[in-house]
Amino acid sequence: MARFAFDDDGVVVIVGSGAGGGTMAHELTRRGIKVVLLEAGRRESVASFSQQPGVAYGQLTWLEPRSSSGDWSVARTTPSAPAWLARTVGGTTTHWGAVTPRMLDWELRARTVYGELAGTSLVDWPIAYQELAKYYDLAEKRLFVTRRHGIPGLPASNNFKVMYAGAKKLGYQRAHTGYLAINSQPQDGRAACIQQGFCVQGCKTAAKWSTLYTEIPRAEATGKLDLRIESMATRIEHGANGRVNAVVYRDASGQEQRQKARAVCVAGNAYETTRLLLLSQSGKFPRGLANSSDQLGRHYCHHVLGFAVGVMDQPVRMWRGTSQAGLIEDEVRNDPKRGFVGGYWLEMVNFDPTAVALAALPYGWGRDFAGVMGNFSNMAALMMVGEDLPRADNRISLSSTRDAHGLPVAHAHVDEHANDVAMRRHGQEQAKRVLEAAGARRVLLSVGSPNATHNMGTARMSRDPALGVTNPYGQSHDVPNLFISDGSVFSTPAAANPTLTIVALALRQAEYIAAQMVARAI
Amino acid sequence: MSACESAERRVFLKTTGVLTGVLALGSPLALLAPSRSWALDLTALTSEQGRVLLAAARTLLPHDRLEDVAYAAVVNSADQDAARDAELKKSLTEGIAALGKGFADADEPTRIAALGKLEPTPFFQQLRVRSIQVLYATPLAHALLGYEGEAFSKGGYLARGFNDLRWLPEVPLVDAGPVPGAGS
Numbered sequence: 001m002a003r004f005a006f007d008d009d010g011v012v013v014i015v016g017s018g019a020g021g022g023t024m025a026h027e028l029t030r031r032g033i034k035v036v037l038l039e040a041g042r043r044e045s046v047a048s049f050s051q052q053p054g055v056a057y058g059q060l061t062w063l064e065p066r067s068s069s070g071d072w073s074v075a076r077t078t079p080s081a082p083a084w085l086a087r088t089v090g091g092t093t094t095h096w097g098a099v100t101p102r103m104l105d106w107e108l109r110a111r112t113v114y115g116e117l118a119g120t121s122l123v124d125w126p127i128a129y130q131e132l133a134k135y136y137d138l139a140e141k142r143l144f145v146t147r148r149h150g151i152p153g154l155p156a157s158n159n160f161k162v163m164y165a166g167a168k169k170l171g172y173q174r175a176h177t178g179y180l181a182i183n184s185q186p187q188d189g190r191a192a193c194i195q196q197g198f199c200v201q202g203c204k205t206a207a208k209w210s211t212l213y214t215e216i217p218r219a220e221a222t223g224k225l226d227l228r229i230e231s232m233a234t235r236i237e238h239g240a241n242g243r244v245n246a247v248v249y250r251d252a253s254g255q256e257q258r259q260k261a262r263a264v265c266v267a268g269n270a271y272e273t274t275r276l277l278l279l280s281q282s283g284k285f286p287r288g289l290a291n292s293s294d295q296l297g298r299h300y301c302h303h304v305l306g307f308a309v310g311v312m313d314q315p316v317r318m319w320r321g322t323s324q325a326g327l328i329e330d331e332v333r334n335d336p337k338r339g340f341v342g343g344y345w346l347e348m349v350n351f352d353p354t355a356v357a358l359a360a361l362p363y364g365w366g367r368d369f370a371g372v373m374g375n376f377s378n379m380a381a382l383m384m385v386g387e388d389l390p391r392a393d394n395r396i397s398l399s400s401t402r403d404a405h406g407l408p409v410a411h412a413h414v415d416e417h418a419n420d421v422a423m424r425r426h427g428q429e430q431a432k433r434v435l436e437a438a439g440a441r442r443v444l445l446s447v448g449s450p451n452a453t454h455n456m457g458t459a460r461m462s463r464d465p466a467l468g469v470t471n472p473y474g475q476s477h478d479v480p481n482l483f484i485s486d487g488s489v490f491s492t493p494a495a496a497n498p499t500l501t502i503v504a505l506a507l508r509q510a511e512y513i514a515a516q517m518v519a520r521a522i
Numbered sequence: 523m524s525a526c527e528s529a530e531r532r533v534f535l536k537t538t539g540v541l542t543g544v545l546a547l548g549s550p551l552a553l554l555a556p557s558r559s560w561a562l563d564l565t566a567l568t569s570e571q572g573r574v575l576l577a578a579a580r581t582l583l584p585h586d587r588l589e590d591v592a593y594a595a596v597v598n599s600a601d602q603d604a605a606r607d608a609e610l611k612k613s614l615t616e617g618i619a620a621l622g623k624g625f626a627d628a629d630e631p632t633r634i635a636a637l638g639k640l641e642p643t644p645f646f647q648q649l650r651v652r653s654i655q656v657l658y659a660t661p662l663a664h665a666l667l668g669y670e671g672e673a674f675s676k677g678g679y680l681a682r683g684f685n686d687l688r689w690l691p692e693v694p695l696v697d698a699g700p701v702p703g704a705g706s
Contacts, residue, residue, distance in 0.1 A: 051672035054659060146699065153699030158687035164697065165690040176697040184699050192702040194678025204674045314689045319669060320679035353658035353669050358651065365582045365650055366634060373658070374585060377668035438690065 004036055004226045009260040011036045011226070012513070013247045014267060015233045015276065018091020019502045020486035021267030022211025022219075023142075027510030029224035033517065036259050037216075037225060038249055040232040040272075041087035044094065046213065049202030053352055056201035060095050062087035065409060066271065067399040072414040073447045077363075080401075082412040083302070083452045085269050089229060090212030092269065092453065093499065095200050097324035098181040098208045099347060099385075100145045100500035102136050105129040106334060107343075107387065107494035113334055114341040119417055120389040121299050125491040126463045126472040135504035143181035143209045143503065144188055152184045153177045154193060157321030162312065162380035163348045166434035167328050178327035178347070181209035181499075188214065197350060199323035231257070234407060236264055236280040236289055236482070243522075244289070244482045250405060263513065263522050267485040267506075270300065270455035274396040274488065275410040277459070290459070290476040290484075295469050297397050299390035299460055300412065301493035302452035304344065304420045306384045306428040307360040310435030311375045311442045318379055323350045331384075331430060332495055340422040343495045344386025346431055351381060362446045372444065380435060384427030385454070387495040389417045396458050412452075454498050459488035473512045474505060481522040485509060539569035541576065541597060543590040550665055551591065562594050566604035566611050572597050573626040574618045579653045581633040585666060592662040599656045600649070610648075617645030 004011050012028055014021045017039040025037045041062075050056040061084065068075045068082035075082070086092045106113050108125040125132075140148040147153045154177045156164065167175035182199075183192045193207040206213050219225040230252035237246040237258075246260045266273045274297040280289035288296050326348025333343050351360050353376055360381055361372060399411035424447070432443040462468025465477035474489045476482040485506050487498045494501075516522045541562040545552040552558050564572050579596040604611035618625075620643075621636045628636070640646040657663050664671055673679050680702065 051674060052659070054655060153697070155685060155701040156693035156698035157684050160698070161685070161687050161690045161693060164693050177693075177699060185702060194674075194680045194702075195684040196673045196678035198672060198674065205678075314687075315668070316687060317668070317670075317683065320673070320682070321684035352671075353663065353667055354655055357654045357658055365637075367584055370583045370585050373583070373667065 001220045002034070002223055002226045004034055006258060007260050008034070009245065010034055010262050011259070012263045012265060013038065013259055013261040014265045014485070015247065016091060016267035016269065016272070016486065017089050017211060017216060017227070018086065018267060018269065018486070019093050019211065019499045020506045021265065022090060022093065022215045023503050023506040024265050024267065024485045024510055025225055026215035026219040027507060028513065029219040029222040031510070031514045033224065033514065035219065035225050036261075037227045038231040038233050038247065039089050039227065039229050041089060041229065043089040043229050044202060044212070046202070046204050046206050049204050051198060051201060051204070053201060053354055060086050060088045060202060064403050065401055066412065067401045067409065068412045070394070070414040072416055074414070074452065083271055083455055085271060085453070089216065089227070090210045093210040094202045094212055096499060097199055097349070099324050099327070099497040100140070100143060100179050100181045101327065101345060101496040103132070103494035103496045103501055104332060107492070108132065110342070110492040117341065117389065117419070119391060121392045122390060123460070123462060123467055123491050126461050132504060135508045136500065138507050139500055139504040142507070143500065144183055145500070146178065146180045146182065146184045147176065148179060154180060154182060154184045154322055154325040157195065157325060158316050159318040159321065159350055159380050160326040160348050162310065162316055162438045163326045163328070163382060163434060166436070166438035169437035170433055172328050172330045174329035176327060177325045180322070180325055182322060182325070183207040193322055195321040197319045197321060197323060233268070233276055234279060234405065236266075236276065238282065238284065238289070238479065242284060242479060244479055262517070263481040263483065265483045265485040269486055270458040270488045271396055271410040271412070273484060273486055274458045275398065278398050279407060285478070290469055290478045290482055292478050293466055293469065295460065295467065297395045297458050298392045299457040300394045300396050300414065300455070301388050301390055301457040301490070302414065303454045303493060303495070304384070304386035304388045304423050304427070305447070305452075306424045306431065307349070307446045308382045308428055308431035308435055309356065309360050309444045310380045310438070310440030311372065312378045312380055312438070312440055315377045316380045317377055318350045318381060319352055321350065324348060328434070331427065338426055340419045340426065342387035342389070342419070342423065344384045344423060344427045345495055346427070346434065347383050347385060349381050349383045356381070360446060361444050380438070380440070382431040382434060384424070384431055385495060385497060386423045386427055387493055388420045390457050390492060391415070391417060454487070454493070456487040456490040456493045456498055459484040460491045461489045462491065474509045475512070483509060483513065537563045537565060539564035539567055539572050541569060541572040541594055543594065545591060546589055549589055551662070560591050560594070562598055564597075564601045567597070567601045567614065570626070571615070571618050572601065574621055575600055575614070575649075577626040577633060578621065578637060578649060579657065581630065581637055582650055582653045583657055584630070585663070588662060588666055592657060592660045595660050596653050596656045599652060613645050613648070617643065617649070620645070
């Protein structure tokens with residue numbers, strides 16, 4: 001692994017090593033570009049991943065508090081943990097379910113397709129689907145996504161059989177084991193999935209794609225990557241010319257360090273990306289770096305989630321097998337006759353006893369709650385993931401709560417739009433019907449507490465600099481050598497789980513950055 | 523399991539109380555333990571406070587076939603945290619007092635009523651989350667629920683029943699995929 005000097009101003013500094021940052025590190029280094037990759041967390045491995053859910057959660061999760069407000073359930077149930085984010089090398093690609101559907105053509109034209117909707121700040125993406133599709137192809141091949149490019153699907157687990165039987169009875173046409181970045185066969189030097197379940201605790205066979213053991217080691221092998229763990233970026237600095245020139249961070253010992261930079265890519269997930277840019281306010285950028293438009297942190301989207309747990313008459317043993325290998329595509333369409341715009345995916349999901357009790361079942365205690373838990377072996381579960389609508393006042397901002405270094409933490413405010421509420425009601429009802437059609441004697445619905453894991457929109461791409469933070473390449477409208485390389489740049493969230501799109505955009509952005517560097521534009 | 527401390531360890535702990543019980547005859551733990559009686563040393567809570575918390579945990583998550591020693595794990599977790607966190611100790615002490623005298627020995631409706639009154643408090647909410655996190659992670663609860671836990675050490679569930687459900691139709695290959703190593 002390379003080690004670059006603090007005053008080496010030829011390096012690109014990337015903040016965050018997840019889907020966006022980790023991919024970017026590989027893409028830049030393989031083109032010969034020197035990269036310093038700052039990761040706030042430690043480096044785990046397939047060997048060190050714990051198989052005790054409680055321990056694994058602590059190993060991978062960003063545990064420092066945040067704060068939240070608004071009428072979303074999170075502000076009541078887990079106000080100091082509005083989002084479930086990772087703080088470890090590989091970021092959320094360590095704990096994700098690896099569900100990798102594409103956004104659909106019409107979803108990228110949300111403002112046009114949905115029309116003017118009161119209380120929203122909808123825009124169209126500044127990228128056409130045909131353009132994005134080229135990078136979806138590359139990303140799917142990079143991640144070895146199942147059911148794409150000739151790669152077989154994952155086999156049907158018990159939990160999936162329940163979803164599938166119900167889906168077919170309801171007349172759904174497109175139900176299958178999903179588009180997953182999990183090896184259905186040995187490839188990429190990684191094993192095939194052995195159906196162990198514990199995807200969320202970190203995949204101990206590396207069958208599930210994570211930058212931790214794919215992009216990052218490959219970047220290290222180029223000799224161009226300087227990965228600095230336990231290095232928490234606190235400020236991005238700029239020169240008199242308005243271009244960024246250094247990133248200040250705290251190292252493992254709490255010491256402040258300053259790494260000079262030719263360009264900076266921020267990929268800390270919408271929460272930390274927004275926070276870092278706001279913390280980097282200056283005389284020239286009084287509202288925060290890259291925020292002359294006052295759009296930074298606004299339009300925060302987190303998807304409409306809802307869980308449905310079915311109690312069947314016979315054992316399912318849902319914990320056996322890949323955590324999320326099941327998908328129904330039929331509801332991903334814009335049909336305002338359903339009472340809302342936009343679409344949602346129905347996804348199979350597995351839980352261990354603690355997780356189902358805390359996250360998937362409706363809040364409860366006493367005889368009824370314990371009685372439901374007593375049926376754990378007979379449970380099957382589904383979740384819905386749908387498009388929420390951007391609103392200018394749903395935003396990430398700086399909190400009055402401070403972290404261990406005395407810096408304000410991220411605050412998330414969300415008031416749900418009536419469309420989100422109507423979509424959740426519909427999605428939960430459909431999930432319930434699927435489980436009942438498969439024979440469930442009881443179905444329990446919950447909002448999908450405690451927290452959001454998909455975070456988007458806070459530095460959105462726009463052609464018009466007044467409407468967003470970044471241009472169609474994720475490049476700051478204000479600062480040409482500052483890039484956002486995570487889900488913050490999504491112009492609208494669409495319904496798809498975001499990681500594949502984050503990777504596709506990172507592949508595209510890396511090409512652009514390399515060309516800009518060759519052209520000496522940055 | 524952690525709730526059953528050895529005699530030597532008890533000597534070194536400055537204890538504030540002790541929680542005791544007897545394993546059921548058919549308990550899976552009874553096969554392994556040297557004796558059927560168990561004891562949990564408390565280092566922040568009193569014996570009576572421990573009994574109240576155990577009864578509260580059982581009232582929150584009542585599984586009649588689950589032995590007290592499983593619920594004692596919840597008490598152990600709260601006690602250990604309280605030994606390090608004065609604020610938590612205060613919250614537990616106040617919450618336990620608010621449950622009223624005789625809570626531990628009261629009948630279930632009385633316990634439900636007493637707990638229900640505290641439902642809006644942080645004491646209740648934290649105890650509910652802690653009870654779920656700790657109780658449902660115990661081997662005894664796993665045995666009760668039929669949960670088999672991690673499978674990496676055994677080669678995953680690939681050859682251990684991930685697709686053994688037979689009471690619904692099989693899924694056509696076109697909507698699923700081949701089982702690795704099974705031909706097809």
